Amino acid sequence: MPATAPPAPVDPAAWPPYVLALKERIAYLPPAQVTQVLRAYAVGAQAHAGQERKSGEPYITHPVAVASILAELGLDAETIIAAILHDTLEDTELSREALAGEFGEVVAELVDGVTKLDKMRFGTRQEADAESFRKMLLAMARDIRVILIKLADRLHNMRTLGAKDQGSRRRIARETLEIFAPIAQRLGMNKFKAELQDLGFRALYPDRYRVISERIRAALGNRREVMSKIEAALTTQLASEHLSAHVVGRIKSPWSIYSKMRNEHKTFAQLMDVYGFRVVVDSATSCYVALGAVHALYKPVDRRFKDFIAIPKANGYQSLHTVLLGPFGAPIEVQIRTAEMDSVAERGVAAHWAYKTDSGPANSAQVRAREWLASMVDSSANTVSSSEFIENVKIDLFPDEVYLFTPRGDILSLPRHATALDFAYAVHTDVGDHAVAARVDKKLTPLRSRLESGQLVEIITAPSAAPNPAWLEVVVTGKARTAIRQYLKHLQHEDAVDFGHRMLDRALDALGSSLDAIAPTTLDRFLKTSKLKRLEELLSDIALGNRMPDVVARQLLGSRWKKAAGSKAGVALAQEKIRISGGERGVLSFANCCHPLPGDDIIGYLSSGKGIVVHRVECPNVAELRRSPERLVAIEWDRDVKGDYRAQLHIEVINRPGVLATVAAAIAAADSNIENVEYVERDASAATLLFSMEVKSRKHLADVIRRVRRTGVVSAVRRYPL
CATH class of the missing domain: 3.10.20.30 (Beta-grasp domain)
Known part of the structure; x- marks a missing residue:
């Protein structure tokens, strides 16, 4: 179908039953908007013409079913239209421009927000899913109706999951349980959450689902009479207080029981031996009156009362929760709320359209959802990796x-x-x-x-x-984790830029020039050729070992650079040394083969991606490193060095009771923290121990060694490795 040509209208007489059912469900909309919705069906039907689902049904049946789910929530016409057309941009030739021209920019924005990122290329399926989810959350922040469409889309896909192969069923079910059901809960949409969890549980663990479902049915058969008696007693008690109340028994879902059995280590019998009831009254004041009434009927269990009316949950949920000791010795869980609160509990943010709420802004599920989405936008802006972002979202979806x-x-x-x-x-x-x-x-x-x-x-x-x-x-929390990582990355970048600047300056100085002497046009040309946006990126690359400072210096100078006398190693090491404080975050690391300390003669080796690895000059591995002189960096300790550094002592002791404690006490007395101790050799008369510890400098280590020697149980002590 041409991208801009309007589709031919579908004859109403030829409407299939599922479209007629949708028309009945949207009867709450004004006639003009009903016409627009049916027009959207005509557009969608022609756009998806010839496409089929895995089940063999025409593809258009899926978006119409999604629209019907949203119509049950009483959502507006724009959302219903966007639901019908939500797959057109991805799966058909219909363009965004044509969509906006026919139904308006708002509908086009909603459809675009739901559309997956099929045109991008990713390394893995997980990465693609994470990026798609990230885009969806950002679109949600602009218009929360995006997630309502996405949740309805996922709900219908879960209802028709049987047509998929087993691998796809398990993957989709796991994603539903880990991401989409928690999002529905976070937005207060408990009805969606419950069905998504149950369908996901059935698809992911079919045998467990079947066993628990059968046991629930069997248990309910034995307790219907008890539930009826409790319900009648509650109704009578509330009526005696002149309260207009609706009492209904609640039954736990298979997923709820399975989750509690697994997380709380309870048996099926323990969980089913609890009777649940919901009491719906006409006002918040009546909720507290009803609470007093049920407490007068049955004794409340201590510390099992929660007031979510005064302090609503983050998703806007409000209710009074109490646990009573029932007439048959089993606990009775009672939730007390108003009809409005019940609507918000079931529909969450969608209750805004279906139920005109008088709650204040602080209690509004809409406001709370937007606050959460705004925090997700901040997290996304500060997180480069989509996988890291989705992990942060999962953290924030804990119920x-x-x-x-x-x-x-x-x-x-x-x-x-x-x-x-x-x-x-x-x-x-x-x-x-x-x-x-x-x-x-x-x-x-x-x-x-x-x-x-x-x-x-x-x-x-x-x-x-x-x-x-x-x-x-x-x-x-994801917000805290993202903020801390962002701060640390910023510090690392600053240190890398500073260190890279010193390294490049030193390399240019050896060739008779300096960074200030390089013409701006020359520098800009080099950065463009190297595909770098700023000088800071070049300097950071040098410090992290991704570019050699000597090579960059010669490239910047071009034909003007003069070869210094001597070998490359001589050039690298004869120049003025760069001083380090040890606190250069993300730029320096200290070799485990020799554990350099402040006060040691040291040398640096540029390791790609890691930055400078610091070795002691006498380290046995330095001879091998000198074979790559262009990667050696002349460094020395600054006068003011702070922090703790790892050191190891090889200690030979007399093997007798208490010797380990004596040596450890001596090390602790020297203000050194022991990280690890291991026996290297041991016999009846002597033992050799290897202590790993933290010290501040070579001088501090010498003080530790002196104290260890004075213990009287040590025959030899030396720094390890030598």
């Missing part, structure tokens, strides 16, 4: 959350196991970057402390504080 208070009384929700450092980054990135400690309920605690719901958290900052790599082991 278990803790609710915390700021000093101002604001409520922040974080994933379970979140630390004070996660809280700091949730407040603001600058707060996280400069955090030094926290006050939790007015008690001073370390940043690594895990937080619990209801705590009041205050972050203490200092201008000099900054993130360090160890923080990545502390945080659990």
Whole structure:
């Protein structure tokens, strides 16, 4: 079909049953919009003409089914139209321009947001899926209806998964359970979440699904009478308080039972021996009255009450949860909410269209969803790798959350196991970057402390504080992880640029020139030829060992460079040495073969991608490194060197009880931290130990050796390797 030609209208008399069913479902729309939706069907049917699904059905049946799912939620005409046309840009010749011209720019933007990235090339299927998911989330941030279409698309695909081969079924099911069901939960769409989880469970673990489903059916047969009696008792009690309430029993799904059996190590009988009921009343005030009524009927279980009305969940969910001790000795789980809250709980962000809410902005599922999506946009902007981005998203999709208070009384929700450092980054990135400690309920605690719901958290900052790599082991939220990585990458880049500048200057100086003497046009030409955007990229490449400074210097000077006297090794090592402080992040690493320390004579070797590897001059491996003189870097320790460095001591001791503790105590007394101890040799009278430890310098190591010798149990001690 030509990209811009409008399709011929489909005769309404020839409409198949699934289109007539869609027309009935969208009866809530104005007649003019119903006509537009049916026009979209005509466009989609012609665009997908001749295409079939794996099941053999016409392809158009899938987008119409997706539109029907969204119509059940009462969504607007633009969303329904975009759902019908959501695969046209990817799978047909219909152009975006034609789409926008026929149905408007909003519909075209929605369709584009759902479209996969089929035109891009990726190394792996996982990488392509991650990039597609990343694009979808960014489109969601512009218009949240994108994810509603995508979730409905995934739901219909899961309903018709049987036509796929086993490998595809398992892959799609796992993706549904790991990504799409948690997103539905994060957006408060519990009805979608429950069906996606159940369908995913059935496809991924068919035998487990069958066994648990059969046991649920058998258990329900034995408990219907009990449930009816409890439901009648609850209804009568609520009526006695003059409450207009609707009580309905709840049944756990196979996936819910399977997840709890696996995560909480409970048996099927333990989980099924709980009766669940939902009570729907007419107002928030009535919720609390109903709570008092059910507590008067059955005794509440201590510490099992949760008020999600006063403190809503991050996805906008509101309800009172309580557990009662029932008349038959089994716990009764009761959820109490208003009809509006029930709508939001089932439909989440989609309730905005189907149910006109009067809730304040802080409680709105729409607002909370947009806040989450905005944080995902920030994470995406600071994350280069799509795979890393999707891992951050998975972290933020954990359903278990803790609710915390700021000093101002604001409520922040974080994933379970979140630390004070996660809280700091949730407040603001600058707060996280400069955090030094926290006050939790007015008690001073370390940043690594895990937080619990209801705590009041205050972050203490200092201008000099900054993130360090160890923080990545502390945080659990994607926002904190992304911010820390971004800061560390920035520092590494700065250090690499500074170090590369010194190396290139030294190489140019050896050829009788300097970087300042290079004409800007010459430098720009070299950068363009090298496919580099800025000088900083060139300098960073040099420091990381991807380019040789001597080679770059000669290329910059062209025919003007003069060969220095002597060999290349002589040129490399006779020049002024570059001083290092040891703190050059991402640029320097210290060789494990010789463990150089401040105070040692050292030499650097440019290793591609790693930067400069520092060796002691007397290291046995240096002779081999000298065969590549162009990669050697003349370096020396700066006067002011800070930090701890690894060292090893080869210690021969008298083998008797307590000798290891005596030597370890001597090392600790010298303010050295022991990392590892191993026996090299051992017999009845003597033993040889290899201690790995942290010291600040060669002088510090000498002090450790002196203290070890004074113990009286050591026959010999030397630095290892020599």
